Amino acid sequence: MAAFVPPSRLRALTQLRCSIFQTSYNPESLRTGAKYLRARLRGPSMVGYYPATFNIPEIIRKYPELEMVDDEEQERLQDVIDRRRRGKGAPKKAKSKADSRRLQKRR
Template sequence: MAAAIAPAPSRLAALTRLRCSIFQTSYNPTSVRTGAKYLRARLRGPSMLKYYPTELSVAKFNAFAQGEWTMIDADEIQREKDVEDKKKRGKGAPKKAKRKEDSRRLKRKK
């Protein structure tokens, strides 16, 4: 019986490289991890967006209803009241400069 002659490893590598170029697959002779499995996988984001409902707040509802029905936003009323109280105590946000000369930064540089 004649022994089967195996092709040289360099020939097999050349054949694999040619096969990859023909079928447009990645040539990875050293079997390095490439992450191709995860890049080919279906994206999860759209499915997650469908699963979780959108959050509806009072402000969004009032904007959506546009005058037909309005809800009172207790949190917003409380926030506005707190802002007014802070302003009365002098703890509010500083006034915005109307002109460049009124800016605090400009005064500090001089």
């Protein structure tokens, strides 16, 4: 027949075991998140998974001797010129306070 061990002794034994093996003592079985804190970090492997970005404007600036043309930038500049011709471009900056649009308004 097995000997009866009081629960207080088992609790003390568990607490001592946790202090010896450096584990957390959690008698109420509360959620602590220890599983996620012990897990391996995902960030470094995710960064290694995706290749480095291919940036055409950066390559053009770095190697001007290649004489490459960025089509998207050329198209953007042409769109800006077209908008200015139609009067849809950005307004001119005021050189002085007298040129400001606020002062031209009537009150």
